[in-house]
Amino acid sequence: MYVAVKGGERAIDNAHAFLAEERRGDPAVPDLSVAQIREQMALAVNRVMTEGSLYDPDLAALAIKQARGDLIEAIFLIRAYRTTLPRLGYSTPVDTGKMATTRRISATYKDLPGGQILGPTFDYTHRLIDFALAAEGDAPPAPQASPLGDVPRVTGFLDREGLIEEEPASDATPGDLTREPMELPADRALRLQALTRGDEGFILSLAYSSQRGFGRTHPFVGELRIGEVAVEMDISELGVAIEIGEITVTECETVNQFTGSKTQPPQFTRGYGLVFGQTERKAISMSLVDRALRWKELGEDDTGAPVQDQEFVLMHADNIQATGFLEHIKLPHYVDFQSELELVRRLRAGMTEAAE
Amino acid sequence: MSDYNFAYLDEQTKRMIRRAILKGVAVPGYQVPFASREMPMPYGWGTGGVQVTAACLTPDDRLKVIDQGADDTTNAVSIRKFFQRTAAVAVTEHTGAATLIQTRHRIPERPLIAGQILVYQVPIPEPLRFLEPRETETRRMHALEDYGLMHVKLYEDIARNGAIATSYAYPVKVEGRYVMDPSPIPKFDNPKLSGTPALQLFGAGREQRIYAIPPFTKVVSLDFEDYPFEATKAPHPCDLCGDEGSYLDEVITDDRGGRMFVCSDTDHCASRQAEGHGGRLSTQGDAA
Amino acid sequence: MTPDAMTGGFADAPVQSACGFRAILRALSQPGEIVAVAGVRPPAPLSAAAGTAALVLLDGTTPVHLAGPHACQSVRDWITFHTGAPLVEAEHAMFAFGSWDALLPVARFAIGTPEYPDRAATLIVEMDRLDSDGAVLRGPGIETTARLSLPELQAFKVNRALFPLGFDTLLACGDRLAGLPRSTIVEDV
Numbered sequence: 001m002y003v004a005v006k007g008g009e010r011a012i013d014n015a016h017a018f019l020a021e022e023r024r025g026d027p028a029v030p031d032l033s034v035a036q037i038r039e040q041m042a043l044a045v046n047r048v049m050t051e052g053s054l055y056d057p058d059l060a061a062l063a064i065k066q067a068r069g070d071l072i073e074a075i076f077l078i079r080a081y082r083t084t085l086p087r088l089g090y091s092t093p094v095d096t097g098k099m100a101t102t103r104r105i106s107a108t109y110k111d112l113p114g115g116q117i118l119g120p121t122f123d124y125t126h127r128l129i130d131f132a133l134a135a136e137g138d139a140p141p142a143p144q145a146s147p148l149g150d151v152p153r154v155t156g157f158l159d160r161e162g163l164i165e166e167e168p169a170s171d172a173t174p175g176d177l178t179r180e181p182m183e184l185p186a187d188r189a190l191r192l193q194a195l196t197r198g199d200e201g202f203i204l205s206l207a208y209s210s211q212r213g214f215g216r217t218h219p220f221v222g223e224l225r226i227g228e229v230a231v232e233m234d235i236s237e238l239g240v241a242i243e244i245g246e247i248t249v250t251e252c253e254t255v256n257q258f259t260g261s262k263t264q265p266p267q268f269t270r271g272y273g274l275v276f277g278q279t280e281r282k283a284i285s286m287s288l289v290d291r292a293l294r295w296k297e298l299g300e301d302d303t304g305a306p307v308q309d310q311e312f313v314l315m316h317a318d319n320i321q322a323t324g325f326l327e328h329i330k331l332p333h334y335v336d337f338q339s340e341l342e343l344v345r346r347l348r349a350g351m352t353e354a355a356e
Numbered sequence: 357m358s359d360y361n362f363a364y365l366d367e368q369t370k371r372m373i374r375r376a377i378l379k380g381v382a383v384p385g386y387q388v389p390f391a392s393r394e395m396p397m398p399y400g401w402g403t404g405g406v407q408v409t410a411a412c413l414t415p416d417d418r419l420k421v422i423d424q425g426a427d428d429t430t431n432a433v434s435i436r437k438f439f440q441r442t443a444a445v446a447v448t449e450h451t452g453a454a455t456l457i458q459t460r461h462r463i464p465e466r467p468l469i470a471g472q473i474l475v476y477q478v479p480i481p482e483p484l485r486f487l488e489p490r491e492t493e494t495r496r497m498h499a500l501e502d503y504g505l506m507h508v509k510l511y512e513d514i515a516r517n518g519a520i521a522t523s524y525a526y527p528v529k530v531e532g533r534y535v536m537d538p539s540p541i542p543k544f545d546n547p548k549l550s551g552t553p554a555l556q557l558f559g560a561g562r563e564q565r566i567y568a569i570p571p572f573t574k575v576v577s578l579d580f581e582d583y584p585f586e587a588t589k590a591p592h593p594c595d596l597c598g599d600e601g602s603y604l605d606e607v608i609t610d611d612r613g614g615r616m617f618v619c620s621d622t623d624h625c626a627s628r629q630a631e632g633h634g635g636r637l638s639t640q641g642d643a644a
Numbered sequence: 645m646t647p648d649a650m651t652g653g654f655a656d657a658p659v660q661s662a663c664g665f666r667a668i669l670r671a672l673s674q675p676g677e678i679v680a681v682a683g684v685r686p687p688a689p690l691s692a693a694a695g696t697a698a699l700v701l702l703d704g705t706t707p708v709h710l711a712g713p714h715a716c717q718s719v720r721d722w723i724t725f726h727t728g729a730p731l732v733e734a735e736h737a738m739f740a741f742g743s744w745d746a747l748l749p750v751a752r753f754a755i756g757t758p759e760y761p762d763r764a765a766t767l768i769v770e771m772d773r774l775d776s777d778g779a780v781l782r783g784p785g786i787e788t789t790a791r792l793s794l795p796e797l798q799a800f801k802v803n804r805a806l807f808p809l810g811f812d813t814l815l816a817c818g819d820r821l822a823g824l825p826r827s828t829i830v831e832d833v
Contacts, residue, residue, distance in 0.1 A: 008433035079394040083369075084360060181389035181564040184492050311490055321562045324399025328479065331401065331431055334605055335424045335461045335620055339523035339542035341606065342590050347517055362658035371703050374665045378701075379762035381673045382812040382825035384784050388762045412669070414662040471670075499758035531784055531827065533808060553787070555673045570673040570785035570827075 023068050037061035046277025052078030053197050055247050055276050072319050094229040096251045101227035106154045108220045114151030154223040155253050164268040195286045198317030206307045207288035215305030217291045218257035226250045226278050250275050252283035256291050259298050363410040364442040373411035380568035385530030387481050387565040403561030405477035409458045418446045420454035425462035425620035449623050463545040465602050465624040468554035476539040478560035483527040483537040503535050514583050528575045544587045544603045550575035592617040597628035598635040649721035652685035664700040672823030676781050676790025679821050687718035693816035694768045702727035709737035712746025741768045744795035755809040765811045774817035782829045800830040
């Protein structure tokens with residue numbers, strides 16, 4: 001019986017073999033290819049890339065396969081891999097104004113330059129199980145539109161009129177919470193990084209809580225755009241920026257309640273979200289949480305809402321930290337439990353003695 | 357794993373951790389923030405300790421890894437294997453033979469010696485966290501040496517239970533300055549923190565903190581004059597080696613209230629048995 | 645760049661920096677203990693011990709100050725090539741290298757803040773002589789007392805009075821190294 005705790009190494013090896021077998025499932029069913037996951041589970045791939053902070057659809061797809069579809073486990077695999085990669089350089093900021101958009105909608109204007117482009121969205125699908133998908137079969141090709149030119153940003157229209165707070169461009173190097181320990185209060189760039197990496201469910205719920213009145217943000221989706229942007233790097237030897245590739249991103253800019261004072265005319269304010277791939281729920285949630293966290297700089301009241309509490313939001317958004325700490329309570333704790341047992345027994349004995 | 361650097365971490369990461377360790381040594385008990393990396397094991401499973409160990413290991417080291425005092429618990433096995441793979445380091449189960457010991461929740465029974473390094477895995481490094489959840493606030497309290505809240509908590513324990521109701525992760529004061537969390541070791545182990553010839557390093561990966569107790573540093577468990585600190589354990593000898601003074605695990609042996617008490621430090625217990633010591637159950641059954 | 649800037653570094657960085665770190669760790673956690681380091685050949689006047697400390701601890705994120713003759717072109721080039729550490733004025737340095745006289749006044753160096761006492765400079769002092777005699781040391785890392793040939797006493801007494809703030813010191817001489825963290829109490833014989 002007591003020998004049961006011995007042989008930890010063999011137990012681990014056997015557990016891993018069992019896991020591999022379960023991961024594969026019934027060998028009579030064909031093995032999933034990484035390409036199939038990348039192409040047909042693209043939104044899962046996007047989430048893993050966003051919260052894993054690494055743009056590599058093939059690797060994300062492989063991680064999903066290895067993790068048996070557990071996306072947080074897949075994100076963990078990506079993060080642990082990413083941290084070992086050397087930093088060869090830093091790109092210049094991507095210009096989402098030059099995005100090749102596949103989807104672009106604004107809730108603030110009926111029509112606008114560049115137009116409303118629904119793109120590949122679930123928005124107006126009726127959520128009826130499509131039993132036809134259970135049978136093999138390709139979808140008919142969708143109609144093709146001619147490619148769009150540059151699509152100007154909605155906040156740009158408001159900016160021109162001075163109706164929205166200015167967001168001047170800055171050459172300051174943003175912090176990086178994967179290289180520096182988080183220091184509170186964190187500036188906006190660092191908060192945005194934490195929110196992009198943060199758990200989609202957590203950010204969604206925080207955003208929802210703000211809509212329901214816990215730290216009200218009063219948002220309009222000024223614009224949601226999805227598409228490809230060029231990633232460029234400055235090559236100091238050449239003195240020019242060269243394009244090293246293209247990535248798909250989702251960007252959300254919200255237009256929020258205005259601020260103003262006797263001296264300052266009223267202006268709308270902004271919330272911002274940017275994530276890898278088509279991950280629009282996350283991008284919208286992020287922009288609401290971003291806006292809510294800005295209460296202090298915009299002179300708003302602290303209503304004590306969770307979404308306004310920077311430390312609460314930033315310290316609990318990361319699902320890899322959260323799941324690790326949560327699940328560590330599975331590890332043996334019998335030393336601590338023993339010390340508690342001993343204390344409780346002693347306190348009880350003391351009470352019995354006192355009663356006698 | 358041969359694609360990875362010696363001891364897994366890249367050199368820049370190790371440098372950053374090493375700088376944090378040195379500042380921790382210079383300010384005993386103060387929690388130095390460090391840019392903890394994502395490790396290939398989960399947060400909460402020893403990533404802080406693993407990073408500290410990885411930053412310290414040399415090929416000449418002999419590494420011992422324990423969890424709950426035991427070398428053969430699954431997480432200890434897993435971490436030991438990780439360093440065998442990534443650093444090709446020699447390993448041992450003998451406390452006396454180890455140059456570096458990574459531990460979770462225990463300090464070995466055998467007194468540590470000069471030159472040894474004990475690395476603790478720490479889940480929540482902030483001793484004030486459960487009294488004040490805000491980092492901004494606890495940082496201020498440490499800066500001002502404002503530890504009144506901690507004494508209030510301990511005193512409330514006494515008022516309610518007649519004793520200080522903290523049995524592990526019992527807070528200590530280091531060199532009369534910083535209140536420190538000794539990691540969730542049973543308070544039985546607290547006296548061993550003080551004045552040991554070994555260097556003690558603490559790593560909290562998820563919470564991004566490293567701290568240290570240099571050798572021969574004064575570490576005092578918080579208490580009150582009328583309620584002095586007491587290092588307690590179950591009032592039994594070990595059923596396998598007969599030791600009266602070691603910390604014990606309680607093992608349930610049947611569903612009729614049967615139980616046995618055995619040393620939590622497996623090396624200590626095995627060494628004593630090898631020396632011929634025995635306990636209540638050492639002659640019956642397979643006690644390997 | 646001076647010709648020997650690219651030589652004299654670690655041949656096997658992961659292992660040599662690990663061994664170098666352990667020596668520094670031992671020195672700083674046991675003040676008064678003199679440890680030997682080897683394997684680095686930096687340009688003069690940087691000693692082998694100080695050069696090892698540089699390679700173990702410096703990189704692009706650690707502003708470094710070179711004081712007096714240590715600010716010569718060959719040392720600057722060597723530090724830059726091997727570590728990428730930005731060279732800065734004393735006030736902004738995380739690490740500083742030089743003789744004690746060149747480092748004076750040491751009040752220039754960062755001592756950390758009450759919230760972040762770790763944000764303090766480490767001085768790597770080149771010594772003509774490093775022996776277990778002279779000042780009496782007490783404090784963390786020392787069982788009873790230790791002795792160390794310090795360049796002066798008063799500055800370290802002032803520094804100790806700032807605890808938990810203060811700078812930390814490594815003393816280098818040839819291929820030998822000793823540590824004096826801010827926690828050490830320094831007394832006359």
